[in-house]
Amino acid sequence: MTRLTVALRRYPHTEPLLDGTVKVPGCELDLPEVEPIHRAFAPMVREQRYDVSELAVATLLQAVEADVPIAALPVVLHGNFHHRSISVWGGDGQLRPQDLRGRRVGVRAYSQTTGLWVRGVLSDTYGVRAQDVTWVTTEGAHVDGAPEPPNVEHTSAKLVDALREGDVSAVVMGARSADHVDGLVPLIGDWKDQQERFLDHHGWVPxxxxxxxxxxxxxxxxxxxxxxxxxxxxxxxxxxxxxPSGSTRELVVRHGMSDTLLATLQTAIRYAREQELIASDLDAADLFADFNRYVGRI
Structure with a gap:
């Protein structure tokens, strides 16, 4: 019996595998508790600590460029819209997305995937390029040696404190986390409408x-x-x-190769290039070349 170490967050769609309801023939699973799951990403790309792991898209792109020996499976575990993932303090209505040019914005890491999508929205919808903003971070990239552009700074302060004190004008933070901080309000006031427009235009959830x-x-x-x-x-x-209820989870979580999967990842690649997270002109289909070569033949 082969033992595999698998690092996955417990979602409704991973629970059947993690609790043993779904069996893997010939295999037993070692399931380390990694919370939050992003703490598994650096060990996976730096030392391949796990046999199988959840991994953020931006980290995957940097890992592929760095020839890290991991391969993507066509299994989407998590995603969301990110129009609500950038917040300001107080909500006095004075700061608009286009006003971020020349300002400082906090984000956990420049290579964080939520930040990738937020910067994409700012650029595509409001004309604010990643290079127009100084990005203030508390962590580096998961991939060793991954470059950061010159408009990235590091701080030891907590980002919410930096926002409260006026050192940054906004912070990138998932909506669930932001909801637990009194005083934070979405920078994009009509974020619900913008999400609907994004879905209508693209046909997919990031x-x-x-x-x-x-x-x-x-x-x-x-x-x-x-x-x-x-x-x-x-x-x-x-x-x-x-x-079906049409929930975001239903729209984004999926398995198998599809045009939707490739279109979503190709946009992520474009954003990563524009934001100087990667230098290579990757192709989304190539991310699954090893999967198709070895698993697709069986």
């Missing part, structure tokens, strides 16, 4: 996290990886409601 696997395991045990992939797929299928 992806934050995919599943990835160590390349050596994929090449040496493709049948085992396919069995695990099928287990992830079964969990996603089991979590789908009988009557």
């Amino acid at each position: 992806i934050n996290h995919l599943a990835v696997v160590r390349k050596d395991l994929l090449r040496s045990e493709p049948g085992l990886v396919r069995a695990l992939y099928q287990g992830l797929c079964a969990g996603i299928d089991a979590a789908r409601p009988v009557e």
